[in-house]
Amino acid sequence: MSILIDANSRIIVQGITGRRGRFHSERMLNNNSPIVGGTSPGKGGEWVFNGRIPVFDTVKDCVEATDADVSVLFVPPHATADCILESIESGIKTIISVTGSVPVQDMMQVKSALRKSDSVLIGPNSPGILVPGIANAGIFPDHIVGPGDVALVSRSGTLSYEVLDILNKAGIGVSVAVGIGDDPIIGMDFKFCLELLEADPHTEQIVLVGGPGGDSELTAATYIMESITKPVLAYVVGENLTGSMMSPFSSRNSYFFLNSVERKTIAFIDAGALLARKIEDIPCLLRR
Amino acid sequence: MKLQEYQAKALFRQAGIPIPASMLATNAVQVKRIASEIGCPVVLKAQILEPGRGKAGGVRLVQHEQEAEQIANEVFKLEINHQSVQSILVEKAFTYLKEYYLGIRSDLDIGAPVLRISEAGGATCLEKDSFLNARMVERQIDIDQGLRRYQVRQLLTKIDIAPSLWKQFGSIALKLYDIYQSNDATLAEINSLVVTHQEQLYALDAKINVDNQSLFRHETFVDSFDPTYYGWLEHQARKYGVTYHQFSGELGCIVNGMGLAYLTFDQMISMNSVPAAIIDIHGGSTVSSMASSLELLLHDNSVKAVLINIYGGMTNCEEIAGGIMSVTANDRHKKPIFLRLKGTNDTSAHETLSSLNQLQIFDSTHELVKAALDHLKDSQ
Numbered sequence: 110m111s112i113l114i115d116a117n118s119r120i121i122v123q124g125i126t127g128r129r130g131r132f133h134s135e136r137m138l139n140n141n142s143p144i145v146g147g148t149s150p151g152k153g154g155e156w157v158f159n160g161r162i163p164v165f166d167t168v169k170d171c172v173e174a175t176d177a178d179v180s181v182l183f184v185p186p187h188a189t190a191d192c193i194l195e196s197i198e199s200g201i202k203t204i205i206s207v208t209g210s211v212p213v214q215d216m217m218q219v220k221s222a223l224r225k226s227d228s229v230l231i232g233p234n235s236p237g238i239l240v241p242g243i244a245n246a247g248i249f250p251d252h253i254v255g256p257g258d259v260a261l262v263s264r265s266g267t268l269s270y271e272v273l274d275i276l277n278k279a280g281i282g283v284s285v286a287v288g289i290g291d292d293p294i295i296g297m298d299f300k301f302c303l304e305l306l307e308a309d310p311h312t313e314q315i316v317l318v319g320g321p322g323g324d325s326e327l328t329a330a331t332y333i334m335e336s337i338t339k340p341v342l343a344y345v346v347g348e349n350l351t352g353s354m355m356s357p358f359s360s361r362n363s364y365f366f367l368n369s370v371e372r373k374t375i376a377f378i379d380a381g382a383l384l385a386r387k388i389e390d391i392p393c394l395l396r397r
Numbered sequence: 398m399k400l401q402e403y404q405a406k407a408l409f410r411q412a413g414i415p416i417p418a419s420m421l422a423t424n425a426v427q428v429k430r431i432a433s434e435i436g437c438p439v440v441l442k443a444q445i446l447e448p449g450r451g452k453a454g455g456v457r458l459v460q461h462e463q464e465a466e467q468i469a470n471e472v473f474k475l476e477i478n479h480q481s482v483q484s485i486l487v488e489k490a491f492t493y494l495k496e497y498y499l500g501i502r503s504d505l506d507i508g509a510p511v512l513r514i515s516e517a518g519g520a521t522c523l524e525k526d527s528f529l530n531a532r533m534v535e536r537q538i539d540i541d542q543g544l545r546r547y548q549v550r551q552l553l554t555k556i557d558i559a560p561s562l563w564k565q566f567g568s569i570a571l572k573l574y575d576i577y578q579s580n581d582a583t584l585a586e587i588n589s590l591v592v593t594h595q596e597q598l599y600a601l602d603a604k605i606n607v608d609n610q611s612l613f614r615h616e617t618f619v620d621s622f623d624p625t626y627y628g629w630l631e632h633q634a635r636k637y638g639v640t641y642h643q644f645s646g647e648l649g650c651i652v653n654g655m656g657l658a659y660l661t662f663d664q665m666i667s668m669n670s671v672p673a674a675i676i677d678i679h680g681g682s683t684v685s686s687m688a689s690s691l692e693l694l695l696h697d698n699s700v701k702a703v704l705i706n707i708y709g710g711m712t713n714c715e716e717i718a719g720g721i722m723s724v725t726a727n728d729r730h731k732k733p734i735f736l737r738l739k740g741t742n743d744t745s746a747h748e749t750l751s752s753l754n755q756l757q758i759f760d761s762t763h764e765l766v767k768a769a770l771d772h773l774k775d776s777q
Binding site for chain 2 (some may be wrong): 346387389
């Protein structure tokens with residue numbers, strides 16, 4: 110059932126007693142997500158949410174007691190790499206970092222550790238993974254979309270909500286929605302996610318939402334051409350932004366950066382994917 | 398964040414990378430005094446982060462002490478890409494035999510540092526033909542092991558450089574890697590690294606870009622943050638933990654997340670318009686960061702109307718509603734606000750906002766952008 114998480118997943122929250130961790134853990138629980146524990150250094154032994162969920166000092170203790178295999182991180186950016194590395198060492202299979210803006214060199218160390226392990230990192234700066242009716246591991250808004258056979262994979266969190274909202278209004282449900290994260294360096298890329306979706310029996314078609322910058326969409330396009338048999342509908346935000354007038358989008362603002370949108374749309378068409386020029390067109394381009 | 402050349406050179410000096418004698422001056426009289434201390438010829442280098450400094454006349458040779466003040470005044474009068482020159486680095490000038498390029502950058506797609514060496518450096522880099530003909534070699538660095546001396550040597554054997562310089566070159570590369578790592582740089586670059594007649598290597602220029610996402614552990618760089626370079630509004634926005642992008646239109650926009658920023662902008666352009674500004678409040682914004690962002694736009698005279706496009710995941714819509722209420726309560730401008738607010742806790746957020754007259758509420762990005770732009774068109 111689904112990819113990366115399912116009804117049998119055992120989810121923990123790192124940073125469960127912080128402002129954001131507490132707020133979103135409670136939401137996840139109210140949506141019947143299978144949360145089995147949480148960590149907060151110094152608060153081991155406490156119970157939260159009316160005694161429903163135990164808190165541990167370390168991920169290792171938490172895994173030993175709960176047999177957890179998924180972790181969702183709500184910790185500050187400076188502590189994120191440390192918490193991901195702790196989860197990897199403790200044998201967590203799927204690690205979701207909702208936290209974003211993680212220092213680039215911290216993420217380089219994380220990438221190095223991931224290459225030597227079986228863990229999969231989603232994010233940083235990811236909204237998480239949503240399997241409607243089964244689990245909401247992350248920050249996807251409640252009741253945003255119902256179950257169905259379309260999978261959504263997106264870099265941007267807010268754009269994934271936008272697309273789910275549009276699908277929901279058109280009466281289309283999803284098998285799974287994954288936000289791979291919009292930080293400079295991320296764990297799982299589009300290609301790896303497509304590989305999982307191709308093998309997922311609950312997914313019939315795939316919607317891929319990309320944006321300017323990076324190579325991940327180009328690698329994905331090549332992979333779609335070579336290995337994906339399911340229909341893929343791609344949307345790359347920012348097509349109208351190409352050109353010199355757009356320069357002030359700071360830090361990632363070069364002309365080439367925005368030009369990359371055009372390169373990506375062409376790559377998806379060449380790969381045999383369907384392309385949505387406008388985000389509103391996504392529902393009518395899906396097979397019914 | 399880009400460091401000024403003098404800041405980068407201070408890091409070089411600390412690390413023991415050989416650089417020519419230099420001092421920073423903030424007026425022409427100081428330039429003259431430093432020139433006489435260091436001894437002419439010297440080079441005057443405008444400290445400015447815009448590219449094209451040399452072409453704009455921001456790098457000048459001073460042969461004799463008498464002309465130092467005159468040339469310094471000319472450099473201080475320059476405006477390079479709308480940036481005025483605040484300070485000049487006065488540096489000892491000397492002749493050299495050959496220039497190299499040495500750089501370490503963070504490759505975001507592979508998630509590792511990359512070392513690059515070229516046998517063409519400095520001004521020749523700009524002349525396309527000579528750069529293309531020159532050999533450029535690079536390799537990935539294992540972040541856990543760091544850069545090793547043999548790895549530099551492997552690259553050096555592939556370019557035109559005397560073996561007698563390998564050891565010096567390797568030491569500089571290792572020191573540059575230390576600087577790259579300890580300052581969370583995304584780029585540390587020497588262009589050019591020159592060989593003198595005495596077979597000594599010197600770093601003539603220094604470029605270091607620090608990862609913005611790591612600034613919390615580099616307080617000293619934040620203190621030297623130059624508000625004249627980033628603009629007052631960008632500077633204010635940073636204090637509130639939001640990101641401000643300025644454009645030339647009349648609609649001030651607040652969005653959460655880069656994806657939604659791109660979508661909102663994209664739809665405006667497809668309707669032949671541009672925003673006045675886009676403020677990205679990121680995920681998990683609070684009442685106060687929302688309120689501060691809205692205040693920035695309401696007080697901006699170029700902003701005729703405000704568009705707020707929020708889809709809350711991490712962001713709690715109640716915090717957004719609270720921010721809007723706290724600002725509009727004391728707002729004298731009464732600029733119209735066009736709002737799309739959906740996601741986490743949106744129902745109770747809309748209850749909070751139900752009494753607000755200057756607000757028009759929409760359900761999708763498309764409807765929102767269209768209504769705001771139609772309003773601006775009608776009021777012209």
